[in-house]
Amino acid sequence: MKKISLVVPVYNEEENIVELYNEITKALNDFELIMVDDGSDDKSWEIIKEISKKDKRVKGIRFTRNFGQTPAIKAGINNSTGDIIVTLDADLQNDPLDIPKLLSEMDRGYDLVSGWRKDRKDAFFSRVLPSKxxxxxxxxxxxxxxxxxxxTLKAYKREIIENIDLYGEMHRFIPALCGYAGAKISEIKVNHRPRLRGKSKYGIVRIFKVILDLMTVKFMGNFITKPIYFFGIFSFVLLSVSSIFFLITLYNKWYNHIFVKDQPLFLVAIFLSLAGLELGLIGLVAEMLTRIYYSGSKKDYFIKEKTYEEK
Incomplete structure (x- = not known):
């Protein structure tokens, strides 16, 4: 039977942790629960430590400060041992009773099963509309x-998710990143509950973050292993256009007797040539950095404390 690891990012959720743990134990029998305290300044870490003392299935990880949901999810994945990894929020809006449904869908051969909160219990203009x-x-x-x-309620095969590079706020794009890696993806409807305790950490400003991060994801999906292709295309176009402008300038000088200093097109050609060469050099540097990155080791740099000892 496949081992299930649950990864829960926690940030100032002292009022919800115990109830979440109780709901998980009712929904599942055999599991590993990893709670990652993302630099909380309330009593979240103390509660996680108490639970882990009573239940050895529970592991606690504490960050040095607040780094965000993506590093928390990545740290949980890196320190998990399950064949299937399930992520969910600590605010009780995700229902642990939906986890068996995700696992059942995984049994149909999917690499990733994502929850769909069709009936969301959030404010429409500040949460639902930006999300749509x-x-x-x-x-x-x-x-x-x-x-x-x-x-956040998603289930992944370990061999897929552990090889996805997560940083910044890339957690919202995990399905796309897994899709680029060739994962077979499914989506099922899940229950969504209103937040009863604690404060939401999201706002309408995140739509702008999504747009900026989306540009990165698109680049990663198409050019992450060969950035020289991306920059090389623009470099080639600029150098080609500048070459045409140079030829026009020379034609005007030889046949129309217009001096180079009287042709603004010549300055434009110089500018485009320099821009094209610069983009080409950027592509080469990015290519070298990419190769260095993929040949290096990947570690967790944010962890301050754990409730368990490494085996």
Whole structure:
């Protein structure tokens, strides 16, 4: 039987942790629960430590400060041992009773099963509407179509998710990144509950972050292993246009007797040539950095404390 690891990012959720743990134990029998305290300044870490003392299935990881949901998810994945990894929020809006449904869908041969909060219990203008816009944008640009990219409740095969590079706020794009890696993806409807305790950490400003991150994801999907192709295309276009402008300048000088100093096109050609060469050099540097990155080791740099000892 496949081992299940649950990864829960925690940030100032002292009022919800115990109830979340109780709900998980009712929904599942055999599991590994990894709670990652993302630099909370309330009593979240103390509660996680108490639970882990009573239940050896529970592991606690504490960050040195608040780094965000993506590093927390990545740290949980890196320190998990399960064949299937399930992520969910600590705010009780995700229902642990949906986890068996995700696992059942995984048994049909999928590499990733994502939850779809079709009936969301959030404010429409500040949460639901921005989410709909973001989901539409991500689906169109990445060609990995989902109704709900933002739902943290997801199940992954280890061999897929552990090889996805996560940093910044890339957690919302995990399905697209997995899709680029060739993963077979499914989406099922899940229950979504209103937040009863604690404060939401999201706002309407995140739609702008999504747009900026989406540009990165698109680049990563198409050119991450060969950035020279991306920069090389623009470099080639600029150098080609500048060459045409140089030829026009020479033609005007030889046949129309117009001096170079009287042709603004000559200055434009010089500018485009320099820009093209610069982009080409950037592509070469990016290519070298990419190769250095992929040949290096990957470690967790944010962890301050754990409730368990490494084996």
């Amino acid at each position: 816009i973001a989901n539409w944008l991500i689906s169109k640009i990445t060609s990995v179509s989902l109704h709900d990219y933002g739902c």
